[in-house]
Amino acid sequence: MQAFLTGAGPAVIGAIAGSAIPLAMALQHAWQFAVLALVALWLLAARKGVVSALVGAGVLGVTAAMAGWAVS
Secondary structure (H helix, E strand, O other): OHHHHHHHHHHHHHHHHHHHHHHHHHOOOHHHHHHHHHHHHHHHOOOOOHHHHHHHHHHHHHHHHHOOOOOO
């Protein structure tokens, strides 16, 4: 079990990077890059959970949409 968990860590990091790079390339507005950067810093520097990062990104996105910023 320990060997599996040791190998699963790098695989998960690769899977996350594999999905984050196309996501970043599809962004169209500057505020979207800012949200992505803030969430990345939250995950890497603050060492907080993924759920809190997703909720925070969602709140920032909804706030931007309600403020009238371009969403799509």
